[in-house]
Amino acid sequence: MSNTTWTRHHILSLADFTTAEYDTVLQTAASFQEVLSRRTKKVPTLQGQVVANLFFEPSTRTRSSFELAAKRLSADTLNFASATSSITKGETILDTAKTYLAMGTDIMVIRHREAGVPVAIAQEMDRLGVKVSVLNAGDGQHEHPSQALLDLFTICTLLDPDLPRVELLKEKKIAIVGDILHSRVARSNIWSLTASGAHVHLAAPPTLLPKLFLDYANDKPGKLFLHWELEPALQDADFVMTLRLQKERMSAHLLPSLREYHQMFGMTHSRLQLCQPGVKVLHPGPVNRGVEISSEVMDDPEFSLIQSQVTSGVAVRMALLYLLGSGKA
Ligand code: NCD
Numbered sequence: 060m061s062n063t064t065w066t067r068h069h070i071l072s073l074a075d076f077t078t079a080e081y082d083t084v085l086q087t088a089a090s091f092q093e094v095l096s097r098r099t100k101k102v103p104t105l106q107g108q109v110v111a112n113l114f115f116e117p118s119t120r121t122r123s124s125f126e127l128a129a130k131r132l133s134a135d136t137l138n139f140a141s142a143t144s145s146i147t148k149g150e151t152i153l154d155t156a157k158t159y160l161a162m163g164t165d166i167m168v169i170r171h172r173e174a175g176v177p178v179a180i181a182q183e184m185d186r187l188g189v190k191v192s193v194l195n196a197g198d199g200q201h202e203h204p205s206q207a208l209l210d211l212f213t214i215c216t217l218l219d220p221d222l223p224r225v226e227l228l229k230e231k232k233i234a235i236v237g238d239i240l241h242s243r244v245a246r247s248n249i250w251s252l253t254a255s256g257a258h259v260h261l262a263a264p265p266t267l268l269p270k271l272f273l274d275y276a277n278d279k280p281g282k283l284f285l286h287w288e289l290e291p292a293l294q295d296a297d298f299v300m301t302l303r304l305q306k307e308r309m310s311a312h313l314l315p316s317l318r319e320y321h322q323m324f325g326m327t328h329s330r331l332q333l334c335q336p337g338v339k340v341l342h343p344g345p346v347n348r349g350v351e352i353s354s355e356v357m358d359d360p361e362f363s364l365i366q367s368q369v370t371s372g373v374a375v376r377m378a379l380l381y382l383l384g385s386g387k388a
Pocket of ligand 1: 203243343344345
C-alpha cells in the first residue's frame with residue numbers, strides 16, 4: 060500500500076485536492092476493500108492510536124462507518140454525541156476538542172451543523188503545535204469530503220473493480236438532482252467529479268439552485284451546468300446522484316409541496332429512461348422515500364448503488380484514517 064504522494068495533514072475540503080490525491084485514496088480504499096472481504100477483517104495499522112468521533116449533529120451512516128473503520132484499523136475509538144455531553148452544560152466546542160486532545164487523541168473526526176467548525180478546530184490544533192489531524196465529517200452546508208470520496212470510489216470501482224482511478228470519469232455525464240442549495244454532499248462532489256474530468260449537471264427548482272453555483276469549479280477539467288428542470292440533466296446521463304430535501308436547513312417556504320416536488324424532480328423508473336442504458340443511481344442517505352426518489356428505484360438493484368455506497372464508506376474511511384494516521388506512528 061503506497062502513500063508516497065500523501066502529505067495532507069487534515070482533510071477539511073476537496074476544493075484543492077489533486078488527481079494524485081484522489082487516486083491515492085481510491086487505491087488505498089481498494090486495498091482495504093480487499094481486507095474487508097477476508098475472514099479476519101482487522102489490520103493492526105493504527106494500533107495504539109486514538110480516533111475521536113466528535114459528532115455535534117445527528118448521523119447514522121457517517122458516524123457508524125468512521126467508528127467501524129477505526130476499529131478495523133485497530134485504533135482505540137472515542138465516541139461523542141453532543142446531546143449526552145458537557146456541551147449541554149455550556150462547554151465550548153474548542154474546550155471539548157482540547158479535552159479529547161488531553162486524552163491523547165490522534166485523529167478527530169468532526170461533524171457540526173455550522174460550516175467552518177472543523178477548520179477552526181484544525182487551526183487551533185496547529186496553533187497549539189500538536190500533531191492531531193482533523194477530518195471533516197460534514198460541516199453545515201459547506202463540505203462532506205468523505206461522502207464525496209466514497210461516492211467517487213463507488214463509481215470508479217463499478218467502472219474498473221481492479222484499478223479504480225479518476226481518469227475513468229473523463230467525459231462522463233453525472234447529474235446531481237435535489238436540494239443542492241443546502242447540500243454539503245453536492246458541494247464536495249462538484250469538486251471531486253469536475254476534477255476527475257466528469258461533466259456535472261445540477262438540477263433543482265430555482266429556489267434550491269441559485270446561480271452562484273455557476274462560479275463553482277470553473278478551473279477544473281470537467282464542466283458544470285445548471286438546470287432548473289430535470290429532463291436536460293438526465294438526458295444521456297451515466298450516473299444520477301439524488302439528494303435529500305434538507306427540511307431542517309430550510310428557512311423559508313422554498314417549495315410548494317413535497318408531492319409537487321416529487322412530480323417535478325423525483326427519480327422514477329420512467330424518468331431514468333432518459334439516461335444512458337445501464338445508468339446507476341446514488342443517494343448519500345438518509346432517504347425520504349417517495350420524495351426525491353421513488354421506493355421502487357431505491358430498492359431496485361439494477362439501478363440503485365445506495366447499499367454499495369454504504370459498504371464502500373467503511374473502506375474509504377479506513378483509507379482516510381490510514382493516510383492521516385500512518386505518518387504519526
Ligand atoms: C448527508 C449529510 O449528513 O450531509 N448524509 C450523510 O452523511 N450520509 C446528507 C443528508 O443529510 O441528506
